[in-house]
Amino acid sequence: xxxxxxxxxxxxxxxxxxxxxxxxxxxxxxxxxxxxxxxxxxxxxxxxxxxxxxxxxxxxxxxxxxxxxxxxxxxxxxxxxxxxxxxxxxxxxxxxxxxxxxxxxxxxxxxxxxxxxxxxxxxxxxxxxxx
Amino acid sequence: xxxxxxxxxxxxxxxxxxxxxxxxxxxxxxxxxxxxxxxxxxxxxxxxxxxxxxxxxxxxxxxxxxxxxxxxxxxxxxxxxxxxxxxxxxxxxxxxxxxxxxxxxxxxxxxxxxxxxxxxxxxxxxxxxxxxxxxxxxxxxxxxxxxxxxxxxxxxxxxxxxxxxxx
Numbered sequence: 001x002x003x004x005x006x007x008x009x010x011x012x013x014x015x016x017x018x019x020x021x022x023x024x025x026x027x028x029x030x031x032x033x034x035x036x037x038x039x040x041x042x043x044x045x046x047x048x049x050x051x052x053x054x055x056x057x058x059x060x061x062x063x064x065x066x067x068x069x070x071x072x073x074x075x076x077x078x079x080x081x082x083x084x085x086x087x088x089x090x091x092x093x094x095x096x097x098x099x100x101x102x103x104x105x106x107x108x109x110x111x112x113x114x115x116x117x118x119x120x121x122x123x124x125x126x127x128x129x130x131x
Numbered sequence: 132x133x134x135x136x137x138x139x140x141x142x143x144x145x146x147x148x149x150x151x152x153x154x155x156x157x158x159x160x161x162x163x164x165x166x167x168x169x170x171x172x173x174x175x176x177x178x179x180x181x182x183x184x185x186x187x188x189x190x191x192x193x194x195x196x197x198x199x200x201x202x203x204x205x206x207x208x209x210x211x212x213x214x215x216x217x218x219x220x221x222x223x224x225x226x227x228x229x230x231x232x233x234x235x236x237x238x239x240x241x242x243x244x245x246x247x248x249x250x251x252x253x254x255x256x257x258x259x260x261x262x263x264x265x266x267x268x269x270x271x272x273x274x275x276x277x278x279x280x281x282x283x284x285x286x287x288x289x290x291x292x293x294x295x296x297x298x
Contacts, residue, residue, distance in 0.1 A: 005295035007288070012261055015238040016155055017230045022165075023147055030143050030169060034176045035136075 043108050046101075050109075053097065139176055146189070147172075149262070150196045156257045157200035159221045159246070161230040167203050171196045186271050193264070194272045197254065204250065214250070222246050244294035248287050255280050256287035 101109065150171060155164040174195050182191055207217045225231060225242055233239060245253055254273065258264045259280075266277045273280070 003296075005292045007260075010237060010241050013235070013238050014152075014156075015232045015235045015242060016152075016161070017232055018151075018161060019230070023151070026151075026165065026168065027143055027147055030147075030172045031140060033169070033173060034139060037173070037176065038136075 039108070042105070043112055046105060046109055047112065053093075057093075135179070139179065142175065142179075142188075142192075143172060146192050150192065153193065153196055153257065153262060154200050156245075156261065157197075157254065158203055159242075160224040160228060163203065163224075167196075167199050171199045174199065187268075190268055190271050193258075193262075193268075197272055201250070201254075218246060240295065240298070241291070244291045244298075247294055248290055251275075252283050252287040252290075255283040256291070259284050 098106065147168070151164060151168050154167045154171070155161065158164050158167055171192075175192060178195075182188065186194075204217060207220065208214065212220075222243065225239070225246060231239065245256060248256060251273075255269060255275075258269045258272065259266070264272070266280050269275070269280050270277050275283075
């Protein structure tokens with residue numbers, strides 16, 4: 001008569017192995033991937049923030065332009081004070097926004113601008129035109 | 132280092148090993164287990180804010196790792212590969228891997244016996260036998276009734292016993 005298999009004879013032992021230093025490497029890779037994803041998320045939020053800001057700014061400009069038909073359109077050599085003030089205000093808001101960014105956010109923003117596909121295309125086109 | 136970063140690091144440190152072995156027992160190959168483990172942790176990272184303390188953190192993590200392992204195995208079935216063929220592939224991986232110690236014949240044979248089980252039984256057996264989880268915990272991980280799990284575990288053990296005795 002065959003003897004029943006005894007689970008205790010094997011216990012929890014397994015024949016599986018891992019490469020040397022696997023868990024240390026794995027942990028480093030996982031944390032690196034997580035960090036990259038966090039950075040991408042942050043970039044996306046900045047990009048969205050900038051997009052929303054520019055859209056709102058464009059909308060305000062549009063409203064101001066259409067609701068004030070009497071406003072003088074600046075001609076060369078004589079820029080109206082109102083128009084100039086609006087331009088200065090926009091620049092101030094942008095300066096204020098940039099000043100509030102941390103070094104890391106600013107670095108990400110610059111990196112994003114440098115990698116912007118539309119920026120590259122424009123630059124390439126300009127170079128081609130020059131050629 | 133901010134709190135969420137530190138929290139995630141501690142979580143990886145604490146669960147990395149147990150999750151790797153849980154996944155490895157399901158997908159067999161070391162390389163596949165590595166990929167599935169990475170995906171598991173990325174999923175945990177993305178959804179850490181969604182974690183509600185309705186179940187324990189460990190149960191939640193086991194659930195994600197289990198789902199990722201099953202998703203990995205099901206991916207093969209999407210390519211019109213049958214369940215039996217997937218089982219055969221796993222058996223082949225077990226028998227031709229750089230990271231399996233073939234000198235331990237009994238241990239290899241035991242793993243072969245486990246691989247003859249249907250996927251659900253194999254999962255239940257692994258969680259109960261190796262990880263020593265309570266049926267209630269396994270129930271939360273697999274969305275299965277405790278009674279069904281007990282039956283699954285009993286049949287799994289019987290089949291393994293039979294395989295080990297007759298082969």
